[in-house]
Amino acid sequence: MKSKEITNVLSIRHTSPFRYCDWSRTSRQLTTCCFDGRVNVYDFLNFGKISDTLKVDTQPTTIRWWEGEDNKVLIGGSNSFLASYDLRSGKEIAKYKFKCGKILALEFFTDEKSFVASSDEVNRQSAEHNLIVWDLRMGAKVSNQIFHERYTCPCIRAHPSGANFLAQTTGNYIARFSTQKPYRLDKFVRYQNHTVNEFPVSFDITKDGSFVYSGSSSESLVCYKHSNGNYLRTVPLPPTNDGQDAACVDVRCHPVLPSMVAVSDWHGRLHVVQ
Template sequence: MEPPAKKIRPYVTKRERRKAAEKSHDISYEEPTLKDAKDLFITDETVLEYQDRLFKSTLPRKVVKTLSVSESPVWCVQWCPKFSHLIAATCGDTLKLFDVMKSEEITNVLNIKHTSKFRCCDWSRTSRQLTTCSFDGTINIYDFQNFGKISDTLNVDTQPTAIHWWKGEDNKVLVGGDNSFLASYDLKSGKEIAKYKFKCGKILAVEFFTDGNFFVASSDEVNRQSAEHNLIVWDLRMGAKISTQIFHERYTCPCIRAHPSGANFLAQTTGNYIARFSTQKPYRLDKFVRYQNHTVRRN
């Protein structure tokens, strides 16, 4: 017997595939529902105990709990500031909310779905709101006082890659994206507050210092002649660049975190190590402290 003939599929151009993808993004959002949002946001005793402690710069000694979030890669993981929750943005179209402290095992308590993959997420100061940016270019704000439904949507001129709430502000966000896009927005009016102009490629991460007046941003552009583009410290309200060449290695920094004490911030480099910097001018690199012996995947 002759094998069955293979079905011939017509060729689809890139333009037609792009139009089909844009139409698929017009699908309405699948909003999550909760029976009782109050039970979900009750502060755990363990969280209250750690909130009263002083910050110490010590490395963890043991693994307390382990969780397999997804078979696909995880783009972003964020601890909830006020409650025992951990949010994970997977490579799929789902945000997963986990409760870590209230039981022996980590429990998945809520899933938030979207028509496109999530890129980044961040909790508000009160931990009652969550802002997310997706690969389809949309920025959504989920209000957990209203059962986790979308309360606001923000549209920007480019694909957002990083987002962060202002320190002490529940209606202002900082957004980074492709083509050196870096700006602050007011969620109530939807208008742009400030724009931070500089040719630095795609914004990989943004992080506020503890005082909330300055923030550091990293990009994917590393100049062969100088390394002034990979880490930049900005004045939030004035929109001025106040740092010059604080990191001289020719590596990008896909993740930045500031220490709660306010003295230092860490930058994960693609050179397979974490570098530590001071949060005070001139933001010097600590040459005597380096966290290494791990591998960073380069996208």
């Protein structure tokens, strides 16, 4: 962008605020989930008009396109809602049944056959449901308790190699797990030089898989080496105009340049860091 001003290409409006959005594999479509229970699909080859709409029985909290499929979506929501839908027919493909509270995050494995979901169902006696791996098409749970710490995981990312996936924890660190059964926790690698403090702090992995960038409640972006979890550096975010600190809550790595990262903070500001 040569201009310092943002050019508004298209405004998408809805009767209810958006909760989450996800681009399709081809980037032709954008799907959004809203507070009123609607899931809309916007077609950008047709000027961003709504091409499909679903209405679910609860408030959706997160949504993901199926890997390799541009007509199917996976939706997580409140009250243990987790299901896949075919957008062409509007019918449910699979229901993933378990009592887990609210779905916080979803991530597909690179094998396109399974995915991992995190929920807020964690108590003093059990952490059984904070991370669960599912068979995508059969709707069956394929993991037992894989994370024994009693922390919720607001963000999950699969490594591009397909060998492992990472989960942000409210214990102020990112944990690493194998994508092969029994999905063991890597006890020797932990990314821990940032804080969460009940914020929905996210992170991302560079496309080449070399680095992990995490947000932090301490108003900063933190970089780690993926292979061994070594801390590399911290980039502080500027304070707001009125001097308030702002937690860094979302992170997205550039798809080509591994040193460029887009981050957003709790006050709604967007920063590009290089």
